[in-house]
Amino acid sequence: xxxxxxxxxxxxxxxxxxxxxxxxxxxxxxxxxxxxxxxxxxxxxxxxxxxxxxxxxxxxxxxxxxxxxxxxxxxxxxxxxxxxxxxxxxxx
Numbered sequence: 001x002x003x004x005x006x007x008x009x010x011x012x013x014x015x016x017x018x019x020x021x022x023x024x025x026x027x028x029x030x031x032x033x034x035x036x037x038x039x040x041x042x043x044x045x046x047x048x049x050x051x052x053x054x055x056x057x058x059x060x061x062x063x064x065x066x067x068x069x070x071x072x073x074x075x076x077x078x079x080x081x082x083x084x085x086x087x088x089x090x091x092x
Contacts, residue, residue, distance in 0.1 A: 055069075
């Protein structure tokens with residue numbers, strides 16, 4: 001029968017404390033990673049919101065800006081198709 005009155009050896013106590021410490025460190029690391037990703041998402045959301053506001057203001061501000069905006073959109077669309085074509089040719 002086991003003797004429950006004896007205190008556990010110091011090596012066993014250290015091992016238990018070490019395991020608990022590692023478990024808590026892993027838990028803390030996962031929480032920090034989750035917080036960092038939330039922070040990154042928040043900063044991207046703020047950037048996109050600001051860009052949309054500037055875009056809306058420019059689109060509402062007059063005919064000259066609309067022409068510029070339409071030209072920029074066309075250039076971006078053409079550039080996208082050129083890049084798509086070049087990348088699809090390099091894969092084959």
